[in-house]
Amino acid sequence: MNPTACLLIIGNEVLxxxxxxxxLQFLATRLGELGIPLREVRVIPxxxxxxxxxxxxxRAKYDHVFTTGGIGPTHDDITSECIAAAFGVPWAVHEESRALMAADYARRDPPVEMNAARLRMATLPLGxxxxxxxxxxxxxxxxxxxHVMAGVPRIMQAMFEVLAPTLVGGVPVVSRSVHAVGVFEGNIAEGLEAIQKRFPDLDIGSYPFYRPVPGATGFPGGGVALVSKGISLPDVEAATAEITEMLSRMGADPIQGEPS
Incomplete structure (x- = not known):
């Protein structure tokens, strides 16, 4: 079985x-590519x-836990010290990180002081x-x-790409999608459920969309995107073929991929 993951988004500003x-979208996508499906996400203060x-x-429930946010220099950046408390270890200055940060700040023009606030970012759980x-x-x-990372997306993504090669994953998650304009969930629910039952190891989802058409009434630009996702490419493609056939029988014009 593939290892599993949970994401904790930490920050009052998000709540x-x-x-x-x-x-979230970046991590879910990249983890799926590594064969580490994201099974739960929580936003906490x-x-x-x-x-x-x-x-x-x-951390007792999942193989990997990823956190974002709360590792900056201000008083409300408490993720690092809380991780130390969760593991029951001291929260101490990591000397190598302190030296690297101090050297980085000293090279700047003008030089930046390695003050107490910045020292917090070099203070890590022991070990x-x-x-x-x-x-x-x-x-x-x-x-x-x-795995504790920054909340700023650009920094988080850079940290993740450094971390990714060290993660032991499983079979990559693959997906295929089909969409059709003028088809609505109420018309396909029964047929889609039958396909899901024939492919119990896949996640088959229905995602309605709406694109307004100027001057039109009702939902003329509406439709549905149907996504099949799993670790077996043959099963994913077979389910996608059945979905496409179902839509065609309804007189729809199914199109591979997401709606533009």
């Missing part, structure tokens, strides 16, 4: 709606007890393995099966 999370208890719950990137000298880190 308040001030910041729109942009990391910057509250120590919540972070600690949630990390301990999900953690840093995740470095070309974008910043401040590291993410791996502790056990928990």
């Amino acid at each position: 308040s709606g001030r910041t729109r999370d942009a990391n 910057d509250v120590p007890d919540t972070i600690i208890s949630t990390v301990n719950e999900v 953690a393995v840093p995740i470095r990137s070309e974008i910043t000298s401040a590291p993410g880190f791996t502790m056990g099966n928990v």
Whole structure:
């Protein structure tokens, strides 16, 4: 069986709606490509007890836990110290990271002070393995099966690409999609359920879309995208063929791929 993963999005700013999370889609896609399907996502606040208890719950349940957010230099960036508490280890300055950051800041024009706030970003759970990137000298880190990364999408993606080669995955998840304009879920529910039953190891999903047409009434631009996803390419393609045939029998014009 493929290893499984959970994502914890940490930050009051996400829960308040001030910041729109942009990391979930990237991580879900890349993990699927590595054969590590993302099975659960939670958005949790910057509250120590919540972070600690949630990390301990999900790291026992999944093969990999990924976190985003809360490893910056300000008082509300508490993810790192909470991971230390979850594992029951000290939260201590990681000397190699401190030296790399100090050297980086000293080279800048003008030089940047390695003050107490920035030192927080070089303070890691004892025994953690840093995740470095070309974008910043401040590291993410791996502790056990928990991988802690920045919340800023560009930095998170750079950290993940450094981490990815170290992850032991499984069979990559593949998907195929078919969409048809003028077809709605109520018309295909029974047929789609029958296809799902014939391919129980696949995830077959129905995703309606709506594209307004100027001057038209009702839902003239509406339709449905049907996606088959799994680790068996022959099964995925066979299910997609059955979906395409079902839509054709209804008089629709099924088109491979996502609606444009």
